[in-house]
Amino acid sequence: xxxxxxxxxxxxxAGLRAAIAAHEAGADTAxxxxxxxxxxxxGAAEGGINAALQEGDDWELHAYDTMKGSDYLADAPAxxxxxxxxxxxxxxxxxxxxxxxxxxxxxxxxxxxxxLSYPRTTYAxxxxxxxxxxxxxxxxxxxxxxxxxxxxxxxxxxTDEEDPNDRQCEGIVAYDVQTGTVEGxxxxxxxxxxxxxxxxxxxHTTNAVSCTGDGHAMAYRAGAPxxxxxxxxxxxxxxxxxxxxxxxxxxxxxxxxxNNEGERFMxxxxxxxxxxxxxxxxxxxxxxxxxxxxxxxxxDEYVHLDxxxxxxxxxxxxxxxxxHLAEDFEGVDxxxxxxxxxxxxxxxxxGIEVDENGQTCxxxxxxxxxxxxVSVHGGNRLGGNALPELxxxxxxxxxxxxxxxxxxxxxxxxxxxxxxxxxxELPVAPGASGLDSADSVAADGGxxxxxxxxxxxVERERARVDRLMDKDSGVQHAEIRxxxxxxxxxxxxxxxxxxxxxxxxxxxxxxxxxxQDVYVDDPSTTFNTDLQQTIETRNxxxxxxxxxxxxxxxxxxxxxHWRQENQVRDDENWxxxxxxxxxxxxxxIFYRPVILEGEEKTYEPKVRSY
Amino acid sequence: xxxxxxEPESQESPQDPEMKGTESPQQRRLKEKEExxxxxxxxxxxxxxxxxxxxxxxxxxxxxxxxxxxxxxDFHVPFEKGMTVLDAVMYxxxxxxxxxxxxxxxxQAVCGSDAFxxxxxxxxxxxxxxxxxxxPVRIEPLPHQEVVKDLVVDMDHFYDQMHAVEPYFQxxxxxxxxxxxxxxxxxxxxEKIKMSSRCIWCGACMSSCNIAAGDNEYLGPAAINKAYKxxxxxxxxxxxxxxxxxxxxxEHGVWRCQTQFSCxxxxxxxxxxxxxxxELKREAVKKNLKFW
Ligand SMILES: Cc1cc2nc3c(=O)[nH]c(=O)nc-3n(C[C@H](O)[C@H](O)[C@H](O)COP(=O)(O)OP(=O)(O)OC[C@H]3O[C@@H](n4cnc5c(N)ncnc54)[C@H](O)[C@@H]3O)c2cc1C
Ligand code: SF4
Ligand code: FES
Numbered sequence: 015x016x017x018x019x020x021x022x023x024x025x026x027x028a029g030l031r032a033a034i035a036a037h038e039a040g041a042d043t044a045x046x047x048x049x050x051x052x053x054x055x056x057g058a059a060e061g062g063i064n065a066a067l068q069e070g071d072d073w074e075l076h077a078y079d080t081m082k083g084s085d086y087l088a089d090a091p092a093x094x095x096x097x098x099x100x101x102x103x104x105x106x107x108x109x110x111x112x113x114x115x116x117x118x119x120x121x122x123x124x125x126x127x128x129x130l131s132y133p134r135t136t137y138a139x140x141x142x143x144x145x146x147x148x149x150x151x152x153x154x155x156x157x158x159x160x161x162x163x164x165x166x167x168x169x170x171x172x173t174d175e176e177d178p179n180d181r182q183c184e185g186i187v188a189y190d191v192q193t194g195t196v197e198g199x200x201x202x203x204x205x206x207x208x209x210x211x212x213x214x215x216x217x218h219t220t221n222a223v224s225c226t227g228d229g230h231a232m233a234y235r236a237g238a239p240x241x242x243x244x245x246x247x248x249x250x251x252x253x254x255x256x257x258x259x260x261x262x263x264x265x266x267x268x269x270x271x272x273n274n275e276g277e278r279f280m281x282x283x284x285x286x287x288x289x290x291x292x293x294x295x296x297x298x299x300x301x302x303x304x305x306x307x308x309x310x311x312x313x314d315e316y317v318h319l320d321x322x323x324x325x326x327x328x329x330x331x332x333x334x335x336x337x338h339l340a341e342d343f344e345g346v347d348x349x350x351x352x353x354x355x356x357x358x359x360x361x362x363x364x365g366i367e368v369d370e371n372g373q374t375c376x377x378x379x380x381x382x383x384x385x386x387x388v389s390v391h392g393g394n395r396l397g398g399n400a401l402p403e404l405x406x407x408x409x410x411x412x413x414x415x416x417x418x419x420x421x422x423x424x425x426x427x428x429x430x431x432x433x434x435x436x437x438x439e440l441p442v443a444p445g446a447s448g449l450d451s452a453d454s455v456a457a458d459g460g461x462x463x464x465x466x467x468x469x470x471x472v473e474r475e476r477a478r479v480d481r482l483m484d485k486d487s488g489v490q491h492a493e494i495r496x497x498x499x500x501x502x503x504x505x506x507x508x509x510x511x512x513x514x515x516x517x518x519x520x521x522x523x524x525x526x527x528x529x530q531d532v533y534v535d536d537p538s539t540t541f542n543t544d545l546q547q548t549i550e551t552r553n554x555x556x557x558x559x560x561x562x563x564x565x566x567x568x569x570x571x572x573x574x575h576w577r578q579e580n581q582v583r584d585d586e587n588w589x590x591x592x593x594x595x596x597x598x599x600x601x602x603i604f605y606r607p608v609i610l611e612g613e614e615k616t617y618e619p620k621v622r623s624y
Numbered sequence: 625x626x627x628x629x630x631e632p633e634s635q636e637s638p639q640d641p642e643m644k645g646t647e648s649p650q651q652r653r654l655k656e657k658e659e660x661x662x663x664x665x666x667x668x669x670x671x672x673x674x675x676x677x678x679x680x681x682x683x684x685x686x687x688x689x690x691x692x693x694x695x696x697x698d699f700h701v702p703f704e705k706g707m708t709v710l711d712a713v714m715y716x717x718x719x720x721x722x723x724x725x726x727x728x729x730x731x732q733a734v735c736g737s738d739a740f741x742x743x744x745x746x747x748x749x750x751x752x753x754x755x756x757x758x759x760p761v762r763i764e765p766l767p768h769q770e771v772v773k774d775l776v777v778d779m780d781h782f783y784d785q786m787h788a789v790e791p792y793f794q795x796x797x798x799x800x801x802x803x804x805x806x807x808x809x810x811x812x813x814x815e816k817i818k819m820s821s822r823c824i825w826c827g828a829c830m831s832s833c834n835i836a837a838g839d840n841e842y843l844g845p846a847a848i849n850k851a852y853k854x855x856x857x858x859x860x861x862x863x864x865x866x867x868x869x870x871x872x873x874x875e876h877g878v879w880r881c882q883t884q885f886s887c888x889x890x891x892x893x894x895x896x897x898x899x900x901x902x903e904l905k906r907e908a909v910k911k912n913l914k915f916w
Binding site for chain 2: 539
């Protein structure tokens with residue numbers, strides 16, 4: 015048994031920032047991560063960090079752009095906090111030595127990004143995330159914060175009160191990937207989940223293989239609701255063969271999209287007459303798929319992104335990394351030919367419901383970064399807004415967990431009297447059913463919000479590993495995972511309709527049933543990735559189901575969530591967040607109104623045109 | 625060429641499932657496949673693609689009886705244009721043998737987890753196109769590192785060396801939050817440290833270095849390059865630079881480098897490592913630091 019004041023799960027941008035803040039606030043802090051910190055997915059971020067740093071720009075403009083970009087589904091208190099804190103927190107990175115790109119006078123450079131009314135994206139070449147991650151890891155090393163790397167966190171230990179709002183998180187149960195031992199970690203003050211996105215729920219994704227929604231699933235099963243999961247961002251420019259991302263920075267610097275007839279389709283067909291290629295991501299992603307559907311795609315699959323006209327010097331200065339990516343992963347030389355691109359799953363706007371201080375409805379349980387939903391992105395995230403979210407809300411979660419007084423939150427969490435229930439008929443019974451019987455291999459601590467003390471939780475996870483390891487035939491996780499990923503990409507993609515989503519839910523259900531017969535082929539306790547991926551697959555099933563459920567009930571068109579049956583944004587009925595919580599082995603759905611009132615003003619929903 | 629999976633290894637270590645008293649799940653699966661229960665899906669794909677790639681993958685597991693003696697397994701993976709070494713081992717794992725173990729995450733050359741020894745050279749699996757390699761493609765763990773299992777090596781020593789150079793910015797007087805004015809850095813100075821800041825801690829350079837192989841205390845190219853990034857950054861003061869040079873010119877530091885360039889050759893991020901090490905030697909001399 016290990017014991018610390020604050021335990022941070024995950025060592026990407028959010029986790030590292032949270033750990034530094036908790037440590038600075040005086041707490042004995044440790045990080046537990048399935049990857050060594052520098053391997054975290056934050057390292058892949060390319061484009062930059064939005065922060066109103068320059069004269070002529072201010073946080074209010076940043077907040078306004080973000081509210082508009084969110085299609086009015088973000089909570090104003092969170093958005094204003096983001097915009098207000100981002101400049102200082104970005105400058106803090108600069109003081110920690112982050113090598114930002116520079117202007118002639120030595121100040122950090124900023125560039126335009128989609129949906130921004132001012133060029134406020136601060137960057138370090140086209141590898142901003144790499145530098146952000148390494149800079150923060152360096153600070154963690156400097157402070158001597160303990161890191162348990164290559165430890166896979168399997169579950170949370172929360173107390174077992176009937177109402178999740180009364181529960182308390184005592185710690186976590188983790189599995190040492192190197193040796194196979196399952197151990198408990200007690201958290202005296204708080205557990206902060208910073209486990210990143212759930213991109214692996216989809217087949218074509220820009221996300222790393224490690225983005226399996228573990229934190230989402232653990233918090234969900236412990237009783238914390240997942241919010242706005244239907245809002246998945248599909249990035250318009252990923253490489254067709256692998257999903258590797260071509261940064262929005264390319265369009266920010268002036269890159270142009272063409273169809274197979276060489277037409278600049280964003281303008282030619284009126285998808286975005288003002289902003290063209292720099293319209294927000296949902297708009298561009300749909301335009302590309304429309305082009306392909308209309309027969310104007312290249313090889314019926316993708317479109318072209320051209321940056322040749324920017325000139326070699328500028329490309330090498332600002333986008334060099336993109337040249338390498340196009341060359342290594344698609345065999346295309348971006349200096350002499352256009353690059354093939356198509357939409358790919360990229361970012362989850364939704365996540366574990368938290369307030370501005372990073373708290374979930376469970377006492378002592380926090381979340382920050384992409385796994386959390388504060389919510390600053392609403393229906394659509396603006397490029398360059400995730401990295402400031404990591405540092406702003408990572409820092410706040412760390413400080414709050416360590417006991418700093420950040421004031422009363424305005425955002426409420428958990429089921430309460432301000433929520434509205436849902437009465438949608440679901441096509442299949444979602445949720446566990448059958449998986450919670452203790453002797454099933456698939457039974458896992460937390461399935462039916464199984465709770466208790468840390469010791470009990472450790473025993474449960476040990477038993478779960480034994481069951482998985484003892485069984486020596488059945489289905490393998492890779493098969494189930496592939497089926498799930500294909501279903502999500504086929505039916506819960508950029509374009510959605512009721513029939514398709516119902517089909518997806520049925521397939522998810524099948525995956526659950528097949529999972530009851532899952533087994534781990536590798537008998538070893540040393541670095542057993544087979545076992546780890548088997549557990550991850552279970553998490554993906556839970557997360558995929560919440561995405562599909564959210565997509566099914568939200569019968570309107572908002573941000574990245576496009577619904578064929580209902581092609582209008584329905585402000586009258588849908589200015590509210592979708593929440594899915596795990597309730598005695600079944601998901602239950604409820605809603606909470608969006609908060610549009612900010613500090614000084616109210617953000618009135620307007621038609622979002624670019 | 626047969627499209628299906630692995631043929632149990634012939635030369636390195638003959639493996640006959642029948643000879644063992646108890647059958648491991650891996651062996652059983654293997655047998656099932658040999659008996660014709662082949663993956664139809666895989667076969668179709670291979671047929672459509674018209675070819676397969678033959679990879680030979682190093683296997684070792686201290687715990688599993690038939691893997692305690694290191695061996696190579698052969699896999700025939702259906703080939704698709706654009707396929708990388710990482711794609712091939714992932715395919716082999718997902719379709720043929722789920723116990724095949726290796727680190728990987730980003731698939732885009734930024735996380736540094738999948739440095740392997742491929743056809744005798746250190747490279748990132750995800751960044752290396754199969755079409756550029758001679759077949760059969762031999763995939764092994766990084767040399768000079770202790771093997772944990774299959775392609776996974778122990779990175780602790782590498783991390784220790786990285787940490788030994790105090791790899792964090794040291795500016796003396798960070799202003800209070802309220803007046804956190806940015807520090808200025810000329811574009812030229814930023815350009816100067818640019819290449820050194822790209823390191824993804826993959827360990828390829830360290831594994832390729834003969835000196836590091838013979839001297840366990842040698843800081844090694846990656847750590848020295850990390851120190852270079854800070855030492856050359858004008859935002860740090862002269863005193864701190866001197867402190868950094870003192871760490872670097874100690875007995876197992878920069879002077880150990882014999883400019884063999886193997887690190888520079890293998891670095892997937894094209895960092896001019898040897899050049900950086902030479903430059904630091906010159907700086908140490910300029911500063912009149914004692915040298916070994
Ligand atoms: C290709 C790409 C480019 C992007 N570019 C930009 C950009 O330019 N600007 C921007 O603002 N945003 C960008 N984004 C989005 C942004 O990078 C991510 O949202 C963000 O980095 C996520 O950070 P995180 O700290 O939440 O998670 P991650 O960096 O994914 O870290 C998750 C951590 O959790 C750990 N973990 C996960 N599960 C477990 C478990 N079960 N047990 C233990 N540890 C666990 C992992 O090891 C890892 O350390 C980009 C995203 C992608 C995919
Ligand atoms: S210097 Fe290059 S080869 Fe060495 S660890 Fe860094 S990226 Fe890898
Ligand atoms: S998988 Fe990340 S570097 Fe290859």
